[in-house]
Amino acid sequence: MKNTAKKWYDYLWVVSLTYLILGFFNILFAWLGLLCFFIPLIISITKGSKAYCNKYCGRGQLFALAGGRFGLSRRKDIPKWMKSSGFRYGFLLFFFAMFFLMLWNTWLVFAGAKDLRTVVTLLWTLKLPWHWAYHGTLFSDGVAQFAFGFYSVMLTSTVLGFVTMLLFKPRSWCVYCPMGTMTQLICRARNAASAPKSL
Amino acid sequence: MPKRKAVIDTRTCVACGCCMKVCPRSAITIPRGICAEVDVALCVGCGKCAQECPTSVITLEVKE
Numbered sequence: 001m002k003n004t005a006k007k008w009y010d011y012l013w014v015v016s017l018t019y020l021i022l023g024f025f026n027i028l029f030a031w032l033g034l035l036c037f038f039i040p041l042i043i044s045i046t047k048g049s050k051a052y053c054n055k056y057c058g059r060g061q062l063f064a065l066a067g068g069r070f071g072l073s074r075r076k077d078i079p080k081w082m083k084s085s086g087f088r089y090g091f092l093l094f095f096f097a098m099f100f101l102m103l104w105n106t107w108l109v110f111a112g113a114k115d116l117r118t119v120v121t122l123l124w125t126l127k128l129p130w131h132w133a134y135h136g137t138l139f140s141d142g143v144a145q146f147a148f149g150f151y152s153v154m155l156t157s158t159v160l161g162f163v164t165m166l167l168f169k170p171r172s173w174c175v176y177c178p179m180g181t182m183t184q185l186i187c188r189a190r191n192a193a194s195a196p197k198s199l
Numbered sequence: 200m201p202k203r204k205a206v207i208d209t210r211t212c213v214a215c216g217c218c219m220k221v222c223p224r225s226a227i228t229i230p231r232g233i234c235a236e237v238d239v240a241l242c243v244g245c246g247k248c249a250q251e252c253p254t255s256v257i258t259l260e261v262k263e
């Protein structure tokens with residue numbers, strides 16, 4: 001009955017932390033972050049569940065640890081507007097728009113229309129020099145540009161999540177996490193599509 | 200003594216599973232990835248889930 005025994009997937013926060021650290025040494029590791037994009041999507045599309053969030057997500061575990069075990073969270077209620085569907089869907093759209101902009105910039109570098117910029121963009125505006133994590137690539141410069149862009153996305157969401165972890169409950173990021181919102185939407189759509197059959 | 204049970208506002212629940220992870224009785228499931236559900240037969244009203252829920256949508260209510 002008790003579920004206090006730790007399972008293997010309760011340690012996936014180690015993977016998330018390692019990912020963030022690796023980005024400081026070689027930016028090309030950022031490509032691995034695609035796993036945190038595709039795994040939740042595949043699970044929600046094929047299984048119709050949020051098992052990724054509910055069990056495997058290392059990022060959520062990281063916030064739970066830092067905010068919970070290490071007591072870095074005020075543990076206050078998140079403001080009402082932040083849990084409204086308007087904000088959640090709005091943030092998802094904004095996140096997507098920024099993501100496509102990043103893909104577009106990557107494409108321009110691939111196509112040779114733009115030069116590689118070895119910066120990590122924090123919060124979509126702050127350009128942090130990151131050349132020390134770049135040691136060249138065997139492939140096109142675009143491969144590296146994508147790594148910088150993707151790592152920017154991951155670092156930005158970690159920073160945002162960390163701030164809301166401090167202010168509100170440890171896993172406040174999960175309230176407006178684009179992956180969480182998107183997988184819930186997919187599950188809703190799947191369920192709406194399959195509901196008439198089960199009636 | 201009246202028994203208290205966890206009640207979830209399913210419309211605002213984000214199905215993150217934080218509640219499910221901390222429940223000592225495994226009373227919570229998220230069957231379709233849409234929202235969490237409490238098995239009232241298992242719930243002992245400890246309130247751990249309510250404390251953990253990042254959306255703060257769990258309340259403890261007296262049943263019957």
Ligand code: SF4
Binds near residue numbers: 040058060174175
């Ligand atoms: S909502 Fe986002 S951060 Fe939270 S568990 Fe799901 S994917 Fe991870």
Ligand code: SF4
Binds near residue numbers: 207218235252
């Ligand atoms: S912790 Fe709160 S928001 Fe997350 S699944 Fe449980 S009830 Fe829903």
Ligand code: SF4
Binds near residue numbers: 227244247
């Ligand atoms: S009140 Fe306690 S027993 Fe009931 S669902 Fe929440 S964590 Fe589980």
